[in-house]
Amino acid sequence: MVAALNAALRDCLRADDRVLVFGQDVGRSGGVFRVTDGLQAEFGARRVFDTPISEAGIAGAAVGLAFAGWRSVVEMQFDAFSYPALEQIIDHVAKMRGRTRGRVSMPITIRMPAFGGIKGKEHHGESPETYYVHTAGLKVIAPSSPGDAYRLLRLAIADPDPVIVLEPKARYWAKDDVELTIDGAGIGEGAIVQEGDAATVFTYGAMVARCLDAAATLADEGISVRVVDLRSLSPLDTDLIARCVRETGRAVVVHEAPKTLGLGAEVTARIVEEAFDFLEAPVLRVTGYDVPYPPAALEHHYLPSVQRIAAAVREVVTY
Amino acid sequence: MLSASDGERSRGACVASEPEHWRGAQPQRVLSPEGAAVGDTDVGLEPDDLRAMLRYMVLARRLDRECIALQRQGELTVYPGFEGQEAAQVGSAMALGADDFVFPTFRELAAALVRGVDPVQYLAYHRGTWHGGPYDSAATRFGPICIPVATQIAHAVGYAMGLALDETRACSLAYFGDGSASEGDFHEAANLAGVFAAPVILFCQNNGWAISVPTSSQTAGEIWKRAEGYGFPGVRVDGNDVLAVYRATRDAAARAYSGEGPTLIEALTYRIGAHSTADDAGRYRDDDEVTRAQMFDPITRFRTWLLAEGHVDDALLDSWQAEIEDQVLAIREAVIVQPAPGVESMFDHAYADPPPAIAEQRREVVGG
Numbered sequence: 001m002v003a004a005l006n007a008a009l010r011d012c013l014r015a016d017d018r019v020l021v022f023g024q025d026v027g028r029s030g031g032v033f034r035v036t037d038g039l040q041a042e043f044g045a046r047r048v049f050d051t052p053i054s055e056a057g058i059a060g061a062a063v064g065l066a067f068a069g070w071r072s073v074v075e076m077q078f079d080a081f082s083y084p085a086l087e088q089i090i091d092h093v094a095k096m097r098g099r100t101r102g103r104v105s106m107p108i109t110i111r112m113p114a115f116g117g118i119k120g121k122e123h124h125g126e127s128p129e130t131y132y133v134h135t136a137g138l139k140v141i142a143p144s145s146p147g148d149a150y151r152l153l154r155l156a157i158a159d160p161d162p163v164i165v166l167e168p169k170a171r172y173w174a175k176d177d178v179e180l181t182i183d184g185a186g187i188g189e190g191a192i193v194q195e196g197d198a199a200t201v202f203t204y205g206a207m208v209a210r211c212l213d214a215a216a217t218l219a220d221e222g223i224s225v226r227v228v229d230l231r232s233l234s235p236l237d238t239d240l241i242a243r244c245v246r247e248t249g250r251a252v253v254v255h256e257a258p259k260t261l262g263l264g265a266e267v268t269a270r271i272v273e274e275a276f277d278f279l280e281a282p283v284l285r286v287t288g289y290d291v292p293y294p295p296a297a298l299e300h301h302y303l304p305s306v307q308r309i310a311a312a313v314r315e316v317v318t319y
Numbered sequence: 320m321l322s323a324s325d326g327e328r329s330r331g332a333c334v335a336s337e338p339e340h341w342r343g344a345q346p347q348r349v350l351s352p353e354g355a356a357v358g359d360t361d362v363g364l365e366p367d368d369l370r371a372m373l374r375y376m377v378l379a380r381r382l383d384r385e386c387i388a389l390q391r392q393g394e395l396t397v398y399p400g401f402e403g404q405e406a407a408q409v410g411s412a413m414a415l416g417a418d419d420f421v422f423p424t425f426r427e428l429a430a431a432l433v434r435g436v437d438p439v440q441y442l443a444y445h446r447g448t449w450h451g452g453p454y455d456s457a458a459t460r461f462g463p464i465c466i467p468v469a470t471q472i473a474h475a476v477g478y479a480m481g482l483a484l485d486e487t488r489a490c491s492l493a494y495f496g497d498g499s500a501s502e503g504d505f506h507e508a509a510n511l512a513g514v515f516a517a518p519v520i521l522f523c524q525n526n527g528w529a530i531s532v533p534t535s536s537q538t539a540g541e542i543w544k545r546a547e548g549y550g551f552p553g554v555r556v557d558g559n560d561v562l563a564v565y566r567a568t569r570d571a572a573a574r575a576y577s578g579e580g581p582t583l584i585e586a587l588t589y590r591i592g593a594h595s596t597a598d599d600a601g602r603y604r605d606d607d608e609v610t611r612a613q614m615f616d617p618i619t620r621f622r623t624w625l626l627a628e629g630h631v632d633d634a635l636l637d638s639w640q641a642e643i644e645d646q647v648l649a650i651r652e653a654v655i656v657q658p659a660p661g662v663e664s665m666f667d668h669a670y671a672d673p674p675p676a677i678a679e680q681r682r683e684v685v686g687g
Contacts, residue, residue, distance in 0.1 A: 020484075046484065052514055057507030060473020061480060064491070067420070067462065068481025084503070091467045092474070099451025099463045102668040136669055160671040188674060235674030 002172045004146035005035045005111075007180055008153035009073065013043045016071060019157060021048045023058060023075030032077055033113055033172055055081060059088035062108045063096060073157055076112040079166075080123035085110075086131065093162045094137030108162040109153070114142070115205050115256050117170035117303055119296035126293060127257035132164045133234040133266070139187055140234040142166040144208035147178035148191075148231060154182045163187065166233075170206035190237035192244070196226035198317050199250035202241065202267050204230040207254050207304060214309035225313055233263055241267060242274035249280035250316040254304050259287040281319030284312045338612050340497070340527040340534035341587045343541045346555045349562035352615045354623025362566045366630045372413060372561055373625055376405040376618050378643050379429035382438065385647050386428070386445065390596040394655045396447040399426045403559070403591035406617030407524045409433055410564030411492065411586070414572060418489035422462040422475040426524075427494050434461045439653040446657055449664075469495055469502035472521060476508045479517035479575070490518040490575035492568070498529025500542045509583065513549035518575035520568060521546075521583045524558060526590035527612075531603040543585035551581045558586030559617035589615065661685075 012019050021039055023031075027050035030037030040048040051058050055076055062072035076082035082089075089110065092099075096106045116125030132140045139161060143149040149167070156163035185191060193208060194215055203211045208229045215225040226248055228240065245251050251271055253264035264285040271283055286304045294302045349358040364372070383400050390398040401408065404426070412421065412433035421427075421434055431441050436459045443453035444464050452463030465471035475493035482489050499505055500523055512519050523542050527534050546553025552574075556567040564586055571582035589612040593600040600609075625631045666673060666681035673681065681687075 052507075052510055054507045054511060056470075056504050057473050057476070057511045060470060060504060060508060061477030061511055064422070064474035064477020064479070065481045066477075067457070067474065068478045068485070070481045070484065087467060087504070088470060088473065092470060096451070096463070097671065098665075098668040100456050100668075101449060101453065101664075102671075103452075103455055103457055105671065139670075139674075235676060238675065 001143075001146045001149045001167070001174050002033060002035055004150040004180055005153055005167065006037055006039070008150045008157075009036060009039055010042065012073070012154055012157045013039065013047060018069060019047070019071045019073060020065065021073045022051050024051060024053055024077050026050060026075050031075060033169065035111070035167070036075065055085040056088050059085035059093060059110070063088065063092045063106065066096070066106050066108060067104060071107045071157065073109040073111065076110060078124050079112050079114045079126040079128050082110070082112050082128060089138070090135050094135045097161065098137065105160045106162045107160050109156045109165060110162065111153070111165040111167060113169040113172070114166035115168050115170060116293055116299050117206050117256075119299065122293070122295065125299065127255065127288065129166060129233050129257060129263060130261055133263060137162065138234060139163045139232070140166065141187055141232050142168060142205045143231060144168060144171055144205055144229050146174060146176050147180065150180040151182050151184050152187060152231065155187055159187065166205065168206040171209065174209070185231070188232045188235040188237060190228050190230045190232065190240045192226060193229045194225070194227040196224040197248055198224045199252060199313050200226040200228055200244040200248045201252045201254055201309065201313065202228045202230055203254040204233060204263075205256065207256060210304065210306060211254055211309055214306045214313065217306060217310050218313055223313065223317055230267075236266065236270065238270050238274060241270055245271050245275040246278045249278055250319070251279075251283045252286060252309070252312045252316060253283065254286045254309055256288045256303055258290045259285055260290050262287050281316040284316055286312045336611060337615065338527050338589050338608070340525060344543070344555050346557040346587050347563050347567055348557045348560050349566065350560050350620055350624050352559070352620055354620045354627065356624065358563070360562060360624070362562050363569070364565070368413070369625060369630050370635075372409055372565075373618070373621055373631065374639055375409045375413070375429065375433050376561065376621065377639060378646065379405050379409065379432055380618060381643050381647050382432070382650065383428065385651055386442065387592070387596060389651065389654065390445075395442065395445045397595050397597045398445050399595040400592040401426045401429060403589045403612065403617070404524055404526055405429050406561035406621065407558035407564055407586040407588045410561040411522055411568040411584075414565045414568035415492060416489065416572065418460070418487065419572065420460045420462065420475070420478055420489070420491045422471040422478070422491060422493045423464060424471065424494050424496065424499070425464050425466050426496070430494065431461055435459055436461050438650050439657070442650070442654045443657055446654060448657055448660055469499040469504040469508070471495070472499070472508035473504055473511070475519050475521075476512045476515075476517050479512070479519035479581075480515050482518055483515070488576050490520060490572050492520040492522055494522050494524060496529060497523065497525040497527070497534045497537050497542060498532065499523070500545070501537055509545070509549045509581075512581040513551050516578070516580035518578070519581045520571045520575065521581060522568065523583070523585045524588055525585055526588050528590050528594065528604070530594040530598060541585070543583060546583035549583075551583065553583040553585065555585050555587065558588035559615050559620060561617060561621050588617070
C-alpha cells in the first residue's frame with residue numbers, strides 16, 4: 001500500500017503543478033513510513049518540503065495556501081499527532097467554504113497513518129475518525145487495499161473539499177497485483193469485498209482483512225457472511241448499508257475505535273432508520289473497548305479478533 | 320515620563336502617564352502625543368493621502384460608535400469596538416499595496432474600510448446573517464473575520480508562502496492582539512514564517528487588554544522582541560501615531576517584496592472601550608486609566624499636526640463631519656434592512672457537492 005500511496009502522490013504532482021506535498025520528514029527522508037519516498041528528488045524542494053514540527057502551523061498554512069490557489073497534501077506523522085491541528089482543521093479547513101459563502105475552496109488533503117496493530121508506542125495507535133467524521137465540511141476516507149489507496153488518494157487530492165485520509169498502518173505493507181487506476185468507485189462509495197447472504201459485516205481499515213479471515217472461518221461452519229468495506233467514512237454509503245441489510249437481514253459492525261460514539265453507532269443508527277423492517281436480529285458491534293489504546297503487549301486483546309468477530313456473527317445469525 | 324499624580328492636566332501638555340503596557344523599549348514615533356513632529360514626517364504620502372488617512376480615522380470612529388448603538392438597539396449581535404485603535408489599523412492598511420492580502424481578527428473594521436470592503440457587507444457578519452466573510456474575501460484581498468484567536472496568523476503565513484512559490488511581488492499581513500501572542504498558533508505561524516522567509520507582516524495591535532486580562536498578565540516580555548527568536552526583525556511602534564505605523568508597515572512590506580522575509584510589528588495602542596458590547600470593562604479596569612489613555616488619542620494627535628501644517632482647516636473638517644454623518648446613516652439604513660438569508664444557504668456551502676445525507680436534510684427543511 002505504501003507504494004500505491006507513493007504512486008498516487010507522484011501522479012498528482014505530475015498532473016497538477018499546483019499540488020504541494022509537505023509535512024514533517026516528508027522531504028529528504030521520504031516520511032517515517034516512506035510514503036513520500038523519492039518525491040522531493042523528482043519534484044524538488046519547492047513542491048515537496050519538510051516543515052518544522054508544527055501541526056497547527058502546517059494545517060493553518062495549508063488554509064492560507066488554498067487562498068493563494070495552491071492544493072496542499074499534508075502529512076500528520078501519526079494519528080495522535082494530528083490533535084494539535086484540530087482547531088485549524090475544525091474551525092477553518094472544514095468551514096472556510098461556508099465561511100466565505102462558497103467563494104474560497106479548501107482543496108486540502110490531510111494524510112495520516114492511523115489505527116493500531118503494529119505494536120506501536122502510545123499515541124501511535126489511535127482511531128481518530130469520529131472527531132473528523134463529526135466535523136461538517138470534511139470528507140474522511142480509510143482505504144484498506146493498495147488499489148483503493150491509490151484511487152481514493154488521487155480523488156482526495158482532486159476534490160474541491162478537504163479530505164482526511166486515514167491510512168491503516170497495519171496494512172501499509174499489504175500487496176495486491178491490481179492495476180493502479182483512478183477508474184472505479186469514488187469517495188462516498190463502499191464496496192462489497194465478499195459476497196454472502198446470512199449476515200453483513202460492515203468494517204473499514206485494517207479490520208477489513210480480519211473480517212475476511214472471520215468470514216473464512218464462518219464459511220467452514222456453513223455460515224455465508226457478506227463483508228462490506230465502507231472505505232468512505234464521511235460521507236457514508238447509506239444506500240449500500242441499507243441494501244445489504246435488506247438482503248441479509250443481519251448486521252455486525254467492526255472497528256478498532258472505542259465502541260461509544262464510534263462509527264458503529266452511526267452505521268447502526270442508519271440501519272435502524274433505513275432498514276428496520278428487514279432486521280432479523282439486533283445489530284451488534286465488535287470494537288475496541290472504551291479505554292485508552294493499550295500498550296503493545298495488550299493490543300491483541302483490544303483489537304477485534306477473528307474470534308470476537310465470528311462470535312458476534314454467530315450470535316446474530318442464531319438470534 | 321510623568322505620572323498622573325504629578326499635577327493638574329492642562330490643554331496642550333501631556334501630563335498623563337503612558338498606558339502601562341507601553342513601558343519598555345521606546346516605540347518608533349513621528350508625532351508626539353501632543354501632535355508635534357519628533358521624527359521625519361515625510362513618510363512618502365502626498366497631502367491628499369494624509370487627508371484621506373485622517374478622514375478614514377474619523378469615519379472609522381464614527382462608524383464604530385454607530386455599531387455599538389446598533390447593537391444596543393438590537394440590530395447587531397455582539398459587537399467588538401476598536402475605539403482608540405484607528406491609527407494602528409488605518410496606518411497599516413494604507414501602507415499595503417493593492418495585491419497584498421490582509422488576514423484580520425474580528426476587530427478590524429477600520430482596516431476593512433481602508434481596504435475597500437463594503438462596510439454593509441462587513442457588518443452582515445455582526446448582524447448575524449453570515450459567518451466569516453460575507454464580503455468577497457478573494458476580490459477584496461481581506462480575509463474572513465476570524466474569531467479563533469491567532470489562527471489567522473498561520474493563514475497569512477501560508478498565503479505568503481504561496482506568494483513566494485508564485486514569485487509574486489506582494490505580501491500578506493496578519494492582524495492580531497496582545498492576547499493572541501500567547502497562543503501556540505502565534506508561535507507556530509511566526510516560526511514557519513521565519514523558516515520559509517515568507518513575505519508576511521505579523522502586525523500586533525497591543526491594546527493593553529485581552530478582555531479583562533492586562534498585557535502585564537499576558538506576557539512577562541515585550542512582544543516585538545520575540546521576532547529575534549524566530550530569526551527576523553521586530554519593530555515597536557507607537558500605534559497611536561498613524562505616520563509611524565504607516566512607515567513601519569511600508570518598510571516591512573518593502574522587505575517582504577524584496578524577498579527579505581517577515582517582520583513582526585508591535586503597535587502600542589489602547590482599547591478605549593470594552594472588549595465587546597457583551598463586556599463590562601468597569602468590572603476590571605479603572606475609569607481613570609481610560610481617561611489617561613485618551614490623552615494619547617490618535618485622531619487628536621494627527622489632526623493637530625495636520626492643522627498646524629495647514630493640510631486641513633476647520634472648514635474642511637466641518638464639511639467631513641456632515642459627509643460622514645450621511646455616510647454612516649446610509650450604512651446604518653442598509654445594515655438594518657438586511658434580511659436573513661434563505662435557510663437553504665446553511666446547506667449550500669458546506670461542500671462543493673453536498674453529500675446525500677446533507678441533500679436529504681436540506682429537503683427536509685426547504686422541500687424540493
